[in-house]
Each structure stands twice: as C-alpha cells, then as structure tokens.
Amino acid sequence: xxxxxxxxxxxxxxxxxxxxxFNVIRQTGQKTQLIDCDAEEPxxxxxxxxxxxxxxxxxxxxxxxxxxxxxxxxxxxxxxSYNAIIMLPAIKTIQVVEDLCHDxxxxxxxxxxxxxxxKEKVTGSITQYAIGSNADLLESQTEIGIYSPVPIIGQTINxxxxxxxxxxxxxxxxSCPFIATVERADYVVLVTEPxxxxxxxxxxxxxxxRRLKKKFGVVINRFGLGKELIEDYLKREGIALLEHIPFDKxxxxxxAKGELITEELPEYHDLFGKLYQNIxxxxxx
Amino acid sequence: MxxxxxxxxxxxxxxxxxxxxxxxxxxxxVVADCDVDAANLHLILEPENYLEEVYTSGQKAQIDADKxxxxxxCIDYCRFDAIKISDGEFxxxxxACDGCQLCARVCPTGAITMIDQNESRWFAGDIRNGKxxxxxxxxxxxxxxxxxxxxxxxxxxxxxxxxxxxxxxDGPPGIGCPVISTLSGINKVLLVTEPxxxxxxxLKRITELxxxxxxxxxxxxxxxxxxxxxxEEIEKWAAGKQIPVISKIPxxxxxxxxxxxxxxxxxxxxxxxxxxxxxxIWNQLIGNE
Numbered sequence: 001x002x003x004x005x006x007x008x009x010x011x012x013x014x015x016x017x018x019x020x021x022f023n024v025i026r027q028t029g030q031k032t033q034l035i036d037c038d039a040e041e042p043x044x045x046x047x048x049x050x051x052x053x054x055x056x057x058x059x060x061x062x063x064x065x066x067x068x069x070x071x072x073x074x075x076x077x078x079x080x081s082y083n084a085i086i087m088l089p090a091i092k093t094i095q096v097v098e099d100l101c102h103d104x105x106x107x108x109x110x111x112x113x114x115x116x117x118x119k120e121k122v123t124g125s126i127t128q129y130a131i132g133s134n135a136d137l138l139e140s141q142t143e144i145g146i147y148s149p150v151p152i153i154g155q156t157i158n159x160x161x162x163x164x165x166x167x168x169x170x171x172x173x174x175s176c177p178f179i180a181t182v183e184r185a186d187y188v189v190l191v192t193e194p195x196x197x198x199x200x201x202x203x204x205x206x207x208x209x210r211r212l213k214k215k216f217g218v219v220i221n222r223f224g225l226g227k228e229l230i231e232d233y234l235k236r237e238g239i240a241l242l243e244h245i246p247f248d249k250x251x252x253x254x255x256a257k258g259e260l261i262t263e264e265l266p267e268y269h270d271l272f273g274k275l276y277q278n279i280x281x282x283x284x285x
Numbered sequence: 286m287x288x289x290x291x292x293x294x295x296x297x298x299x300x301x302x303x304x305x306x307x308x309x310x311x312x313x314x315v316v317a318d319c320d321v322d323a324a325n326l327h328l329i330l331e332p333e334n335y336l337e338e339v340y341t342s343g344q345k346a347q348i349d350a351d352k353x354x355x356x357x358x359c360i361d362y363c364r365f366d367a368i369k370i371s372d373g374e375f376x377x378x379x380x381a382c383d384g385c386q387l388c389a390r391v392c393p394t395g396a397i398t399m400i401d402q403n404e405s406r407w408f409a410g411d412i413r414n415g416k417x418x419x420x421x422x423x424x425x426x427x428x429x430x431x432x433x434x435x436x437x438x439x440x441x442x443x444x445x446x447x448x449x450x451x452x453x454x455d456g457p458p459g460i461g462c463p464v465i466s467t468l469s470g471i472n473k474v475l476l477v478t479e480p481x482x483x484x485x486x487x488l489k490r491i492t493e494l495x496x497x498x499x500x501x502x503x504x505x506x507x508x509x510x511x512x513x514x515x516x517e518e519i520e521k522w523a524a525g526k527q528i529p530v531i532s533k534i535p536x537x538x539x540x541x542x543x544x545x546x547x548x549x550x551x552x553x554x555x556x557x558x559x560x561x562x563x564x565x566i567w568n569q570l571i572g573n574e
Contacts, residue, residue, distance in 0.1 A: 008323045010458040011297005015483060040459035041294050041490060046482035081344075081385050104385035105364050144493045147430065147462040154366075172296045172458050173322040174424045179380045196547050197301065197325040204323060208424030212380065226545040252536075256512035258482035 002160060003279060004037075004185035006170035006178060008201030012193045013221035013245065014038075016255055017275075018169040019047040020262040024272040026135040031164040034131075035156055037181040038171040039124060039140040039149035046258045048137050050129030057125050058140075058152045060103045061118040065094050069115035079110035099147060124152045126159065153180040174201075174208045182209065187283045188216040189242060194226035199233060206239065217242040217282050219275065240282050243275040286444060288437075288452040288471040289570065290319070292495070294487030296458035298479045299507040302540065304455035305329040305549035306563040307570070311414055313449045317440035318419040319433045319467045320457040321405075328547050332410025332417040340407050340435060342426040343384040344399040346377045352396035359388035359397060380425055402426050407436055409443060416443040430462035437467070451571065460494045468494070473501045475570060476528070479508045480515035488519070492526060502528050503570055509533035531569040534562050 005018040018034060026032040036044035065076070065085075072089040084100035085107060087093070098121065108116045124142040131137055140156040142149045149171065157180075160166040168185055171177040182188050188209055192202040202218070209216045217240035220230050224247045234241050245251070245268075254264045261268040291304045305326060308316050318326040346367070348359075353375050360368045360375075367381035368388065377388075389397040404423035409416060418440045420432050440452050454471065457463040468474070474495050478488040488504075495502055504523050509516045516533060523530050534540075543553035551560045 009296060009325070010323070011295065038459075040461045041483075041487040043295070043483040043486055046486055079386070079390065102383055102385060103364060104383060104387055105362065106385055106387040106390065109362065109387060109391065142461065144460065144490060145465070145497060147465060149459075149461055173429075175322040175422055175429050176425075176427050177459075177461070178322075179425050183380050195541075195544050196328050197544065200325060200328060201323045204424060211424060225541055252481075252508075252511050256479075256481040256515060 001283070002166045002168060002185045004168040004170050004182045004188045005191060006182055006188055006205065007172060007191045008174055008205040009192070009197055010172035012191045012198060014191050015043050015047065015169055016221070016251070016261070017189065017191050017219055018167050019044055020260050020268065020272050021276060022048065022135070022167050023260050023262045024269060025165060025276055026132060029134060031161070032135040033160060033164045033166040034137045034169065035160065035166060036137070036139045036169045037153045037156065038169060039142045039152045040171060040177070042139050042141050044137060044169055045129070045139055047260060048131060050131040050137055053128045053130050053136065055125055055127045058123050058155055059120040060123050060151060062098050062101055062121045063096050063107050063116050064119050065096060066115045066117070067092065067094060069113050070094055071113055075110040075112070076107035076116060079106040081106065103151070126152070126156050149177050150180045153177060157181070157184045174204045179208070179212070182214060183212055185214065187279065188214050189279060190216055190218045191221055192218060192230055193222045194220060194230045196229070199229050202230065202233070206237065215282065217279065219243050219245065221245045222247040242278045242282070243271065245271065286450055286452065287473065287571070288454065289473045289475060290454040290456045290467050290471050291475045291477060292456040292464065292467070292491055293458065293477045294460060294491035295478070295484055298477045298484060300477050301325045301329070301455050302544055302550065303477055303505065303507070303563070303566070304453060306551045307567055308453055309549040309551040310564065310567050311451055311453070313447065313451070314415040315440045315444040315447070315449050315452045316412065316415065316417045317436050317452060317454045318417070319436055319454050319463060321420040321422045321429050321432045321436065321463060322457070324419050324421060326455045327417065327419050329549055330412045330417055332408070332412050332419070334408045334410035336409040338407050339403050340405040340420065340432055342402045342405050342422065342428045342432065344386070344401055345379050345382040345384055346386070346388050346397050347400050348375050348377055349396045349398070350374055352394045354394055356393065358391050358393065362387050362391045384427070405432060407432065407439070409439060415449055416447060418443060429457070430466035433463045433466035460490055464494065468498050471500065473503065473570065476502060476504045477507055478504065478519060480506060480512040480519060485515065485519060492528070504528050504530045505566060506530060506533045508536040510535045532562050532566045534559065
C-alpha cells in the first residue's frame with residue numbers, strides 16, 4: 001500500500017504531514033516506510049533521524065561516439081528527439097550534449113557503424129535509513145545541476161516493500177516529478193492552505209489526479225488563516241476533507257527546529273492518529 | 286537591461302509575495318512568472334492578457350491496435366517502461382512516455398505514431414506599470430524548462446518594446462530543469478529563505494547551483510522571527526559565502542492578509558513596516574541601477 005502526500009504549491013506542509021503521519025503509523029507497530037521523492041530538495045531527513053543502512057548511487061546512460069568509426073551519416077542526430085547530438089561533418093566533429101540526453105537509446109539503435117557505446121553517469125543517490133525496528137526511510141537526492149529527478153524518483157519507489165505501508169513525500173508542482181510520484185500511489189493526500197494561491201494550485205492538482213484516475217483527499221493546513229474558500233470548493237467538487245491542521249505558531253516553531261509536532265505537542269499526536277484513520281477509511285471505501 | 290530572478294529552492298518561503306511587492310514598486314517593469322506548473326503571480330498582478338499562445342510541450346506515442354501485431358519490439362526498446370499490455374492490447378502509458386520516438390522507429394508495421402501535446406498555454410498581458418508574461422503547463426506535461434525559456438524570450442521582447450530596463454522573474458521551486466532555465470542569462474538572483482531546517486537545507490542546494498553561474502546573489506530571510514537562532518545561523522553561513530543578507534522580514538499577519546486578498550504588501554499596507562522592508566530590498570537590489 002502506497003500513499004503519496006502531495007500539493008501543487010510548495011510550502012503548504014507536505015513534509016510536515018508526511019513525517020508526522022509516518023511517526024504515528026510506525027508507533028502502531030505497522031511495518032512503515034517513508035520515501036522522500038522530492039529528490040531536488042529532500043527534507044525528510046531533517047525531521048526523521050536514523051542509522052544509514054545502505055547508500056546506492058543512481059546512474060544514467062550517456063552515449064559515447066567513437067569519431068574514428070563515425071561516418072558522419074547524421075542518422076543518430078536525426079533519431080535524437082532532444083537535440084543532444086551536435087555534428088559538424090566539415091571538421092569531422094560529433095559531440096553529445098550530456099545535459100540534454102534523456103537516456104532513450106535511440107542513437108545507439110540508429111548507428112549502423114557500431115560507433116556509439118554508452119557510459120554511466122552518476123545522477124544522484126538513494127539512502128536508506130533504519131528507524132526503530134519496524135520502519136525505514138528512503139531518501140532520493142539528485143546531484144546539483146542534474147535536470148530531471150524523474151528516473152531517481154522511479155528507482156527509489158521501486159525499492160518500496162510490498163507488505164509495508166509506504167508514504168511518498170512528493171515534490172511540488174503538477175509536472176513530471178509530481179506525476180512520477182503519485183502515479184505509483186494507491187491513494188493521494190493533497191495538502192493545501194486556505195489562501196487563493198493554495199486554492200489555485202489545489203485545483204491544478206485535482207485536475208491532474210482526476211486525469212490519472214487516482215483516489216485522493218485533502219488536508220487543510222494553517223486552517224483559520226483565511227476564509228472558508230477551500231471547504232466551499234471541496235463541497236462543490238465532492239472531494240473528501242481528511243483533516244484540518246490549525247494555524248498555530250507553535251507548529252511553525254517546532255517545525256523550524258526540525259522536530260515533530262506529534263512528539264512535541266501531544267494534541268497533534270491525536271490529530272494525526274485521526275488523520276491516519278480517515279485516510280484508511282477513504283482507501284477502503 | 287537587468288534581469289533579476291527570485292528563487293528559493295524550497296517552496297512557500299515567499300517568492301511570489303516578494304516578487305509582487307517588488308513589481309509594485311517599479312516605475313516600469315516586465316514581470317515573468319517562471320513557476321510554470323504552479324503559477325500564482327497572476328492572481329496578484331491581474332494582467333489583462335492580450336496574447337494567448339499554444340505551447341507544444343512534446344510528443345507522446347500512440348499505438349494503432351489494428352496495425353499492431355503484438356510482436357513486443359516496442360516494449361524491448363522502450364527505456365521508460367511506457368508500453369503496457371492490457372487486455373491483450375499494447376497501449377502507451379502517457380505519463381511515462383518521454384516522447385523519444387524510438388518505439389515508432391522500431392515498429393515493423395508502422396503502428397505507432399507520435400501525437401503533439403498541445404494543452405499548455407503561455408500568455409502576455411498588461412499590468413499597471415508594464416507587462417507580464419506567464420504560462421500554464423498542462424497537468425502532467427513535460428519540458429517545463431523549454432516553456433520557461435519561451436516565457437523569458439517573450440519577456441525580453443516585451444521589455445524591448447516598452448523600453449523597460451527591468452525584467453523581474455518569479456522562479457520555480459527546486460533546483461531542476463525549470464530552475465536551470467531560469468538562471469541562464471540573468472544578472473542577479475534574490476534568494477528567499479526561511480529560518481527552518483528545510484529552508485536552510487534547500488538554500489544551500491540552490492546556492493550551490495546558482496554558484497555555477499557568475500551572478501550577483503542577494504539573500505532575504507523571510508519570517509525571520511520564527512526561529513532567531515536559525516536566522517543567525519543563516520546569516521553566519523551567508524557571510525562565509527559572501528552573500529549579502531539585504532533584509533530580514535518578520536512574520537506578520539498583515540502579510541497573510543495581503544496574500545489572502547491577492548494584493549502585494551506594498552499596495553495593501555503601503556505605510557507598514559513590511560512595505561518599508563520591501564523598499565529596503567528594492568534599493569539594495571535595483572536602486573543603484
């Protein structure tokens with residue numbers, strides 16, 4: 001069972017929800033995993049600390065063109081949909097722009113002269129931490145300057161264990177990194193805030209999840225800040241409201257230090273317990 | 286011409302609010318919202334769009350079941366795991382397809398065609414003191430970096446047309462492809478952080494990326510009073526990196542009210558301490574141009 005915690009807008013409280021939810025679920029004795037899928041800016045490790053079990057480097061394939069075998073026929077360049085091959089036949093030069101390469105293999109297929117091989121390039125890492133006896137944390141992280149976190153996100157989610165309850169902390173937005181995360185989830189929890197920006201981005205996320213035919217519900221964070229614009233929208237659209245997290249300066253202070261509100265502020269342990277039950281009810285509905 | 290991007294690594298630190306406030310102070314400006322997959326700045330600046338253009342984000346493969354012989358060659362070659370067999374039929378998983386066309390090329394019966402993804406849009410509009418260029422990447426579509434480039438190219442054209450010396454860019458979160466596209470060819474970066482463990486962590490990663498470009502970098506610590514110790518830690522770190530901290534903005538309900546009412550702080554509470562703080566940022570960042 002995989003549950004993704006996502007939001008269109010950044011900074012609405014995804015990591016607050018995923019880390020605290022993880023904390024209350026693992027305390028029930030359930031085998032629990034938390035995967036930080038925000039590979040560009042992973043933050044979960046700032047809140048959940050454990051012992052490093054394993055670190056794996058992630059790699060991509062980059063073509064290497066042997067200019068001695070190359071006849072400058074131009075077929076690889078024609079087959080590359082990403083403009084990642086630059087060729088100047090006049091001066092017998094052919095080059096791969098590594099940053100533009102998507103590792104699709106089309107150039108290797110195109111070359112009839114055996115001039116293209118592939119090398120591996122490190123794109124990031126996956127670190128696994130043990131948290132107590134029944135839980136672990138997997139953190140995906142891109143190298144600085146890597147364009148797309150999507151392959152790393154996929155590889156990290158592949159490490160999820162079938163019998164565990166796995167929480168996926170999603171990257172923000174609604175484009176490829178978000179899709180790569182939520183499409184593997186059985187249920188999605190969208191975290192929003194009661195501001196016009198929160199609502200605007202919530203609508204985008206809802207549209208995307210409906211397209212993907214995903215089951216989802218909404219948590220309103222910083223509740224009490226604005227008017228009831230989110231509730232009105234959820235009622236209109238028939239979307240499940242899973243829980244409110246109040247606007248409480250103590251939460252901001254605990255979060256700022258990298259602590260969990262379900263440990264520091266007992267009333268939030270109960271709130272997240274309720275949230276977990278509400279999610280499971282929706283999953284089974 | 287000066288192009289300034291507001292970035293943060295972490296989402297929700299206040300990029301759009303600060304971008305909107307700086308835009309309000311300009312006598313003439315072109316604003317570019319480069320957070321193309323969760324654009325918000327138009328909610329505050331309310332541009333009157335006079336241009337709406339289709340953006341083709343890429344292509345996705347489509348299999349014609351009548352021509353498909355189920356030979357499986359496409360599955361063997363696809364590195365994106367984007368072709369699945371459901372109910373005996375070969376189908377493309379749209380969200381996984383990267384648009385590389387290799388399946389279409391290897392298919393012996395020509396059953397696979399590539400379809401343009403045409404649902405994304407970009408816009409240009411009038412705002413009170415200039416122009417705004419923004420975009421909407423259709424949910425689930427790729428190539429946000431290419432769309433960012435388009436928005437920026439058009440912003441330059443608008444700036445040229447109205448003879449604006451300033452392009453203000455509201456950047457996307459993260460450090461990946463849309464951020465990299467935001468950074469190329471600009472002059473200055475305003476980093477906005479918050480004194481939380483995530484804020485600092487993400488600030489360090491975005492700084493490492495920004496330092497690969499030769500840019501003038503400035504830092505604002507937003508909501509600085511959430512945790513004063515951490516604010517001091519950020520200041521110390523910034524001093525070591527020779528990044529000037531040009532403002533520390535305390536958390537304020539007035540800021541929240543302005544955002545809820547979709548107004549820039551400078552328009553909502555022009556006399557407030559916060560608005561003065563924005564003027565301080567403006568003077569350090571742009572004032573001497």
